[in-house]
Amino acid sequence: MSITQAEALYRLQEIDLILVQTQKRLIEIDTALGERGTVTAAEGEVQAAQTHLKPLQTRSRNLEFEIQSNTTKMRQADETLYGGRVRNPKELQDLQNEIQSLKKRNMELEDSLLEFMVEVEAGEATLAARQAALKAALAAWEAEHVHLLDEQAKLKQGQPDVLKRRQQALVDVSPDSLKMYQSLKPRKHNQPVALLVNQSCSFCRVEQDLAIIKDTRAGQKLTTCLSCGRILAYRSG
Numbered sequence: 001m002s003i004t005q006a007e008a009l010y011r012l013q014e015i016d017l018i019l020v021q022t023q024k025r026l027i028e029i030d031t032a033l034g035e036r037g038t039v040t041a042a043e044g045e046v047q048a049a050q051t052h053l054k055p056l057q058t059r060s061r062n063l064e065f066e067i068q069s070n071t072t073k074m075r076q077a078d079e080t081l082y083g084g085r086v087r088n089p090k091e092l093q094d095l096q097n098e099i100q101s102l103k104k105r106n107m108e109l110e111d112s113l114l115e116f117m118v119e120v121e122a123g124e125a126t127l128a129a130r131q132a133a134l135k136a137a138l139a140a141w142e143a144e145h146v147h148l149l150d151e152q153a154k155l156k157q158g159q160p161d162v163l164k165r166r167q168q169a170l171v172d173v174s175p176d177s178l179k180m181y182q183s184l185k186p187r188k189h190n191q192p193v194a195l196l197v198n199q200s201c202s203f204c205r206v207e208q209d210l211a212i213i214k215d216t217r218a219g220q221k222l223t224t225c226l227s228c229g230r231i232l233a234y235r236s237g
């Protein structure tokens with residue numbers, strides 16, 4: 001049983017729409033695979049936290065070292081002071097002054113150290129949280145990556161079959177019909193053919209006049225929707 005030109009074009013359009021969708025999705029996948037937006041942002045956050053933390057850690061280590069060094073000096077001065085080798089009152093006074101000044105200095109240093117340690121702890125907590133976020137972003141990206149690669153492979157695998165179906169569909173389409181289809185296609189968003197459903201165009205829903213309905217049902221020549229201008233196909237079955 002032969003089909004009308006409008007029906008043949010409608011079949012062709014169904015196949016072409018699959019091809020358009022496939023192409024669109026393949027481009028989307030290519031773009032998505034090339035983008036690492038969330039991962040890149042999370043990497044930047046980790047980097048910023050590290051940059052903030054590092055000088056705090058260095059400063060805090062230096063303070064600890066200075067306190068330790070002062071403590072050693074104090075102990076040595078203490079040992080000299082009570083060791084009995086120094087008897088000169090001026091020297092003994094100097095030693096006591098030195099111990100006092102070291103003690104005072106260390107108290108100041110310990111206060112600073114405490115402040116830095118609070119900042120270091122906060123910085124470490126921020127860094128840990130951002131590293132966890134980065135790990136999650138990477139895992140999500142990898143999962144998506146696998147999913148997209150899988151989808152891409154399936155789409156590409158299916159394409160030869162769709163193209164084969166298109167070739168078969170073209171057998172029923174006359175050169176004149178194809179010409180009309182091709183010229184309407186870009187202006188009708190890849191949908192140059194609509195169905196006549198009851199008495200209306202399936203695309204724009206506008207009711208057609210009797211002459212168009214009659215011609216569309218007869219299927220002897222191509223008719224177009226009086227509103228949107230699409231070719232109207234009638235499916236009897």
Ligand SMILES: [Zn+2]
Nearest residue numbers: 201204225228
């Ligand atoms: Zn229409």
